[in-house]
Amino acid sequence: MLDQARYFMHRPGDEFTAAVWLDGWEHQSLWGWELGYYFLQLWRNDARTDKPFLWLTPADRPLLTSSGSVALAIARTTGADPLDISRALQILPPPALRSPIPTIEGELASLGKSPNDDYCAGQIAAYEWALGRRDIRPGSGSPWRGGAPSLDEVTAEWNMNTGYLNDPLLQNRPHASGVDEALGTIVFDATDG
Structure with missing residues (x-):
């Protein structure tokens, strides 16, 4: 296996x-x-x-x-x-380290309803997707089937977004940085990273 x-x-x-x-x-x-x-x-x-x-x-x-x-x-x-x-x-993430995706409503609430910069908008997009409220994946930008993602799916999006952050042609680095922080926070909190 x-x-x-x-x-x-x-x-x-x-x-x-x-x-x-x-x-x-x-x-x-x-x-x-x-x-x-x-x-x-x-x-x-x-x-x-x-x-x-x-x-x-x-x-x-x-x-x-x-x-x-x-x-x-x-x-x-x-x-x-x-x-x-x-x-x-x-x-x-290894199965032995996984716990359920942590509650992120508080993280989202602390960012407010309307972002005042691209970084916060990236965080909001990632947290809302992780709660099943968005139909576009925040890291890859590809369509999402709906519903809350699993930890593996969050990690996969975080991997894609990390790749974009290392791309010198990235158009909106602050937005991608916000997505990176939010997805990374979810992964680390769920794996005690």
Whole structure:
């Protein structure tokens, strides 16, 4: 059975190479940490070449500086769901550390009803999504099926958003930073991070 938490909160510096267990890409695809950065090699399962479909090394720009950056690169290449990508990279919280998503009504109430800046708007978007009140995911910007997400789904969105924060072409960094703080708070509170 796949350990979906093997690289959760990976500490940069610990070198590794691991498979990417994403359906349709899992036969040869790899990711890992070496030379101070993450790398990624994606092959479609039906590929008939030795050249990967996508190959990002520590020499490429922008650098893959987090597991979220790797997840975002996979999402942009494959169009896969953020949760499927986080599972494939094994970057979800370990079951032994999980508790229910903490009550976040207080966090949301403290921000007020109308945000006065993009950072607060990002926090509000993330908290409202986590409560099942938004139909757009705050990290990936993709449509949401509705209802409150699981902790794994919150973590997957946090991974996507972390990838965006490391993208030098990000348009609204304050909004993404607010989303990052809110989703990170939920994940850390639920895992005693």
